[in-house]
Amino acid sequence: MKLTLKIWRQKNAKAKGEIVEYPLDGIEEDMSFLEMLDVLNEGLINKGDLPVSFDHDCREGICGSCSLYINGEAHGPDRGVPTCQLHMRMFKDGDTIYIEPFRAKAFPVIKDLVVDRSAFDRIQHAGGFVSINTSGKPTDANAIPIPKHDADRAFDAATCIGCGACVASCKNSSAMLFVSAKVSQYALLPQGKVEAADRVLNMVAQMDAEGFGNCTNTGACEVECPKGISLENIARMNREYLSASLKG
Amino acid sequence: MAKSALLKSSIAKKVAMALSGLFLILFLAQHFFINSTSVFSPDTFNSISHFMGNNPLVQFVIQPILIVGVIFHFVMGFVLDFKNRSARPINYIKNNGAANSSWASRNMIVSGAVVLAFILLHFYDFWVPEMVYKYVEVNPLNETRYFAELTHKFVSPVRTGIYCVSFLLLSLHLWHGFNSSFQSVGFNNKYSRSLHTLGYAFAIVVPFGFIFIALFHHFNH
Ligand code: HEM
Ligand code: SF4
Ligand code: FES
Numbered sequence: 001m002k003l004t005l006k007i008w009r010q011k012n013a014k015a016k017g018e019i020v021e022y023p024l025d026g027i028e029e030d031m032s033f034l035e036m037l038d039v040l041n042e043g044l045i046n047k048g049d050l051p052v053s054f055d056h057d058c059r060e061g062i063c064g065s066c067s068l069y070i071n072g073e074a075h076g077p078d079r080g081v082p083t084c085q086l087h088m089r090m091f092k093d094g095d096t097i098y099i100e101p102f103r104a105k106a107f108p109v110i111k112d113l114v115v116d117r118s119a120f121d122r123i124q125h126a127g128g129f130v131s132i133n134t135s136g137k138p139t140d141a142n143a144i145p146i147p148k149h150d151a152d153r154a155f156d157a158a159t160c161i162g163c164g165a166c167v168a169s170c171k172n173s174s175a176m177l178f179v180s181a182k183v184s185q186y187a188l189l190p191q192g193k194v195e196a197a198d199r200v201l202n203m204v205a206q207m208d209a210e211g212f213g214n215c216t217n218t219g220a221c222e223v224e225c226p227k228g229i230s231l232e233n234i235a236r237m238n239r240e241y242l243s244a245s246l247k248g
Numbered sequence: 249m250a251k252s253a254l255l256k257s258s259i260a261k262k263v264a265m266a267l268s269g270l271f272l273i274l275f276l277a278q279h280f281f282i283n284s285t286s287v288f289s290p291d292t293f294n295s296i297s298h299f300m301g302n303n304p305l306v307q308f309v310i311q312p313i314l315i316v317g318v319i320f321h322f323v324m325g326f327v328l329d330f331k332n333r334s335a336r337p338i339n340y341i342k343n344n345g346a347a348n349s350s351w352a353s354r355n356m357i358v359s360g361a362v363v364l365a366f367i368l369l370h371f372y373d374f375w376v377p378e379m380v381y382k383y384v385e386v387n388p389l390n391e392t393r394y395f396a397e398l399t400h401k402f403v404s405p406v407r408t409g410i411y412c413v414s415f416l417l418l419s420l421h422l423w424h425g426f427n428s429s430f431q432s433v434g435f436n437n438k439y440s441r442s443l444h445t446l447g448y449a450f451a452i453v454v455p456f457g458f459i460f461i462a463l464f465h466h467f468n469h
Pocket of ligand 3: 055056057083
């Protein structure tokens with residue numbers, strides 16, 4: 001395949017970036033998108049140019065490191081996969097592909113396509129945990145009966161990998177899908193209920209402090225989320241938040 | 249948590265937006281019901297209008313609440329839109345919004361602004377003359393003037409045209425807004441599907457009903 005790449009290049013956080021065009025040849029359909037970028041970078045390095053920086057780690061859809069806004073969509077045109085599981089068969093010979101960093105005030109660009117998503121870490125630190133000491137006796141947790149329905153929904157919420165595609169896709173740069181997944185995965189389980197009220201209040205306060213926008217229910221996040229996190233979680237977080245604020 | 253923090257939070261604003269929107273939907277539904285009587289029976293239309301225009305509860309309690317509700321809704325709408333835009337200071341060069349969301353959901357501020365312009369015109373057309381008639385000039389009661397006043401406004405093709413376009417945008421506003429407001433207040437469960445159908449039906453039936461009424465009087469004058 002022959003491609004024209006239009007990639008956002010930016011030296012550092014302060015520099016003014018720009019789109020740079022790169023023609024690229026010899027790409028196979030069964031390459032992954034990131035392998036395609038590896039090929040580009042090899043060529044750049046051989047020419048003595050700086051390679052394009054982008055985030056990645058596991059390359060198998062579990063770590064949440066990869067990002068990229070590809071042809072106007074977070075994680076590109078495929079559904080239910082992050083960028084590392086996107087394949088070149090989704091594109092055609094002769095295509096022009098725009099590659100931009102995730103954009104949000106709360107996700108500043110560090111270099112090229114790499115953005116700082118530590119705002120998510122700070123939201124997690126504000127309440128995304130259960131304060132239980134490990135006793136070394138896992139039977140304790142197993143002894144608490146949990147209805148299958150709740151366990152399934154908690155697990156679905158817990159599959160969020162914290163990639164930030166929800167923020168990147170949202171016209172308001174809202175982090176509600178991510179935060180609601182984290183709030184839900186605990187609120188649905190008995191172990192998480194104890195701290196549920198503090199958790200939702202603190203995590204939402206941190207979310208607001210980080211400068212994310214407000215949800216207007218466009219649903220873009222749910223469509224682009226590589227893990228199919230449902231909008232039901234946002235409704236649950238709204239309920240949790242309202243009842244927590246009214247209680248105290 | 250301090251109550252002031254609650255009022256500043258993103259979710260509280262979202263819920264307030266939803267409640268004001270739902271309130272406006274109720275208002276719209278009753279307004280639609282009253283206007284639709286003008287098609288079937290001018291007498292019914294006159295007597296309901298007379299009741300609404302002279303009942304102290306409607307005039308001095310419900311009407312002010314409605315005005316505050318409208319102002320709250322659009323001021324909050326502009327504030328949220330401004331804040332949400334500033335949450336992304338650098339925009340994408342290529343963005344494919346249509347891939348993941350409806351035009352109506354992404355352009356609530358556009359449909360809202362057109363509806364606002366219409367509400368202002370509507371105030372100038374009906375509400376201001378009504379207030380002058382009743383409370384400034386203090387004219388004697390006339391229980392049968394309403395139907396003629398209504399049809400008179402729809403003589404002009406320009407007015408009727410503006411009216412129709414505004415309601416098209418109201419339809420888009422409600423296409424997203426009706427269901428969005430339930431999600432905002434945390435209502436998302438096994439009944440949501442049926443509710444969504446109801447929401448889409450409302451977003452079509454009511455605005456297009458208003459359009460029908462306008463065209464009906466325009467062509468039957
Ligand atoms: C009869 C008139 C109107 C009705 C029935 C109505 C109804 C609604 C409803 C139900 C929502 C959804 C709330 C939610 O998502 O929770 C909404 C949102 C919105 N409305 Fe209106 N509206 C009206 C007029 C206006 C006007 C005049 C404006 C002026 C700008 C406006 C601007 C907005 C905006 C920007 C939103 C999206 C805000 C958000 O979701 O956070 N609306 N409206
Ligand atoms: S909710 Fe989905 S899109 Fe958002 S961070 Fe989690 S996995 Fe990524
Ligand atoms: S690199 Fe780990 S999820 Fe994509």
